[in-house]
Amino acid sequence: MSALPHDRSEQALGDILSKQNDLAVLPQVVFKIMEMTGAESSSVTDLERAIAIDPGFSARILSQANSAHFALPKKVTSIHEAIMFVGFKSIRQLAATIGVFDMFLGKNDAESIRRRAWWRQSIDTGVAAQAIAKRINGIDSDTVYTAGLLHLIGKTVLDRYSPGDYMKVEKLLEAGAGDVQxxxxxxxxxxxxxxxxxxxxxxxxxxxxxxxxxxxxxxxTEPCRQNRALLAVGHSIALIVRDGIHIDDAPTVLPRWAMDILGFSEEQYLPIINEGRGAIMEAARLHI
Known part of the structure; x- marks a missing residue:
């Protein structure tokens, strides 16, 4: 796995994680929901009980389930109804969204602006990647969406570890460096x-x-190649939308390796961009 740390990176990672005890702040109910929605033996009652343990979290689940995004035929008033109407996978998405969102809150204006931008980009990436994933057989588009929500979580962890140092990163970005570099x-x-x-x-x-x-x-030979490619394409489309890149220049932003893995030809680049962009615009309209 190319994302695995090595050498000095491993030491730096251990230091960062050891100094952020509040990483465990992700509600325990989220862990349980992620586990249960991935198990075939879990029932609606089991999931309902797991969510009900945390009243605050339950209220946020109900609020999201009743949002315009799901357009339910009636307002749900219980966790049981929410599960029945939106389904296990959507409850999993909601849990991830609610649980991870708090990680993107800043303690001051500069941090908040930076992290809100990352959160918006995370949502846009997930929405675009999920829309494109539905073109491909055998892909769990809900997992792709959740991966989109999480794919920039490392940025906020680095920022929480040392906000001053992340400002140095921003200076390098302004000078033309890439994020990873x-x-x-x-x-x-x-x-x-x-x-x-x-x-x-x-x-x-x-x-x-x-x-x-x-x-x-x-x-x-690496696993989840298509998921990783979808995330890369979704991320690129989110950047196209964020930066207002002209449609004529947009295809050059898409990573060719990802499009090749997904089996998309160059003639499909613009339709793919437009589909992802449309999904992002619709999500914004629904205040997702």
Missing amino acids: AEQAVFWLDHVMVGFAVAQRWGFPKELILSLDYCNPPQE
Whole structure:
């Protein structure tokens, strides 16, 4: 796995994780939901009980289930109804969204602006990647969406570890460096490595964890190649939307290795971009 740390990076990763005890702040109910929604033996009643343990979390699940995104035929008033109407996979998505969101909150204006931008980009990536995933047989588009939500979690962990140092990263970005290059220059590791380690610590499903390395083209023998490619394409489309890149220039932003893995020809680049961009715009309209 190319996202795994090595040498000095491993030492830096251990230092960062050891000094962030609040990484365990992800609600225990999220761990349980991720586990249960991945198990065939779990029932609606089992999942309902797991969620009901945390009243605050239950309220947020109900609020999200009643949002315009799901357009339910009636307002749900119980966790049982929410599960029945939106399904296990959507409850898993909601749990990940609610659980991870708090990690993107800053203590001051500068941190908040930076992290809110990352959160918006994470949502846009997940939405675009999920839309494109539905074109491909055998892909769990919900896992791809959740991976999109998580793929920048390493950035906020690095920022929480040392906000001043992440400002140094931003200076390098302004000078033309790429994200990974700039982070490695300052921290000796990058957000992909950190995100991979954090997802492992949180006990997320293996398929989800292995999907997070969107920066490095996978070898043919590596698992989750299509998920990683979808995440890379979704991330690129999110950048196209964020930066207002003209449609004529947009295809050059897409990573060719990812498009090749997904079996898309150059003639499909623009339709893919438009599909992902449309999904992002619709999500924004629904206030997702």
